[in-house]
Every structure is written in structure tokens, then in C-alpha cells.
Amino acid sequence: MAVLRAIVQDFVETSEPVGSRALLERHNLGVSAATIRGDMAALEEEGLVTAPHTSAGRIPTDAGYRLFVDRLASIKPLRPAERAAIAEFLRTAVDLDDVVDRTVRLLSSLTHQVAMVQYPSLTRSTVRHVELVPLGPTRLMVVLILNTGRVEQRVVDSPVDLAGADGEDRLARVRSAVNAIAVGRGLAEAAAGLETLPDQLEPVDRGLARTVATLLDEALVEEREERVVMAGQANLVRGNEFRSGIGEVLEALEQHVILLKLLNQVGPDGGAVAVRIGHENPYAGLHSTSMVTTAYGPADETLGGLGVVGPTRMDYPSTMAAVRAVAAYLSQVLAE
Incomplete structure (x- = not known):
């Protein structure tokens, strides 16, 4: 293993086949040149190193690299x-x-x-938050934020007037209901839960809730590469x-x-x-x-x-x- 490790290290560094003399000069293996040559022959016989041409040094094979990696005692941490x-x-x-x-x-x-x-x-993502942002009396931006930091934004026509105090209250109720269903859930689960959202609200909020739920359903379940x-x-x-x-x-x-x-x-x-x-x-x-x-x-x-x-x-x-x-x-x- 010491000879294999030395061959791998030298070949990675120099890209040149490694001979027994180089191993003696560069590594303190504590054995004779004859012993190293015998070990190199044994490694070659086991398919762990190979000679690219006659009288050349040895280079690791895929199997040699695999054994080297498997025998790493630990991964040295970065500085x-x-x-x-x-x-x-x-x-x-x-x-x-x-x-x-x-x-x-x-x-x-x-x-x-x-x-x-x-x-x-996206298949492993969950919903972190859904925000509803009015862009005018009849325009609404729906912002979907996932736990990974990924953000989807969609703009849609609102079926109700979003201006004034009544519009703000309606948005707040629908926003709260949407997040209560979707937050913390996977995308498919959240989409399924939002299907029943309109029926859970007062009639005055159902039109807006249906619009938001439909838009989120498209964003949550549509195919993405x-x-x-x-x-x-x-x-x-x-x-x-x-x-x-x-x-x-x-x-x-x-x-x-x-x-x-x-x-x-x-x-x-x-x-x-x-x-x-x-x-x-x-x-x-x-x-x-x-x-x-x-x-x-x-x-x-x-x-x-x-x-x-x-x-x-x-x-x-x-x-x-x-x-x-x-x-x-x-x-x-x-x-x-």
C-alpha cells in the first residue's frame, strides 16, 4: 500500500510513469530498490498499476486509484x-x-x-411564504417563496377591487388562509390543499381566493426542468x-x-x-x-x-x- 500510495501521488503530480529509483529518491519507504521493484511487480500482477510501454515506470489503473481512495484514512480538512x-x-x-x-x-x-x-x-422544496401584492385596483402579483430561496412571481387580474380598506382587508384574509394551508408543505401537497381553499372562506372572499389558488396551482405543479x-x-x-x-x-x-x-x-x-x-x-x-x-x-x-x-x-x-x-x-x- 505504501508503494501504491507513492506511485499515485507521484503520477498525479508529474503525469510521468513512476520508476523504482524515483520512489527511492522521493519517498522514505525504508526498503531496498529490489523490494520496491518486487512490490511494483506484485501491484502490476494484481492489476493496480500498469506499464504504459516496455521498460517504463508504472502508472495507476482505475483499480489502483479505487484502492487508494478506499484506503484514505480521512479527508484532510481545508486550512x-x-x-x-x-x-x-x-x-x-x-x-x-x-x-x-x-x-x-x-x-x-x-x-x-x-x-x-x-x-x-423543486421536488424536495417546501413553501416558505406566499405574498399577495396589489399593483393597482384590479392587478395582483402573487409571490411564491420556497425554502431554498427560489422565488416565483405571477401577475393576474383581480376579480374584485383591491383599493381602499375593504380591498386591504380582503387581501389580508386570503393571504392568511393561503399561508395557513401552504407553508411548510411540499409543492404537490400544498397544491392539493389549495384546491379546497375557496370553500373554506366567506362568499365575499371566494372569488379572489379562487384566482390566487388557481395561479398557485399552476406555479406549484407545472413541469419544470x-x-x-x-x-x-x-x-x-x-x-x-x-x-x-x-x-x-x-x-x-x-x-x-x-x-x-x-x-x-x-x-x-x-x-x-x-x-x-x-x-x-x-x-x-x-x-x-x-x-x-x-x-x-x-x-x-x-x-x-x-x-x-x-x-x-x-x-x-x-x-x-x-x-x-x-x-x-x-x-x-x-x-x-
């Missing part, structure tokens, strides 16, 4: 200065779009890989890691459905970080890559996933630490 910078950068975002954009750019910058962040999933935001695609062409296979990788990354499936396979499990190496990725276009992903969300609630894609020659400990840290701070920001 305090790095953690403080991440927290400050995300907390100064102005809205959800800005939070997601900052997160993906930050993750790409920290790892030097392609970063991806899934927008908070889940979104993945990416940054750092230029990192793929640095170092000539993929050679002729770069087109297949880029084509796979353009398929957001694929990325969403991979991100949604990551459970909260205490902030666990998942690593898929080479052919462990279920899509052929990503067989030359590694993916490091995790879930984010406040407490035990999963709102989405984030992670990075890069070559299998990746600094796994640092990448895993960055992915875990960014997910933790994103979760904190969304919980505030």
Missing part, C-alpha cells in the same frame, strides 16, 4: 483561511442564482476541474489528459439528464463524498474521467448535489476535501 474565504464568498451572494453561480465557480477554482452544481430540486450549472470546462484541455477522447467527455457533460442522474444518486449520509473512477461511471463518455460528488442541504434534508469531473489522474484527497467543504457551506447559506 482555516480557505474555509473563511469560502464562507465569506458565499454569504455575500444576493440571491439563489448568485449563490449557485458563486458555488460552481468557487468549486472549479479550488479543484481545477469541471465543477457542477444542481439547482435545489431541473438544472445543472457548470464551470471550468476549459480545465479539461489542460495537460492533454484526454487526447482524442475529449469530444466524448464534452458530449457527455452536455447531457444534463446524465449529470442529474449521477448527482441524484448521492445520499446525504453525513456529508459523505462519493468517488466514481473510470469505468465505474455508467456512461461510456465518462469512462476516462473521475467524478467526486456529494449532496447538500440543511440538516438531514437533501436539496441537490454538487461535484467535479476530471481526469482519473486527480488529486483525490484535495478534491474530496474541497467538494465536502463547499457543500457544507452551501448548506449553511441556504439554511440561513
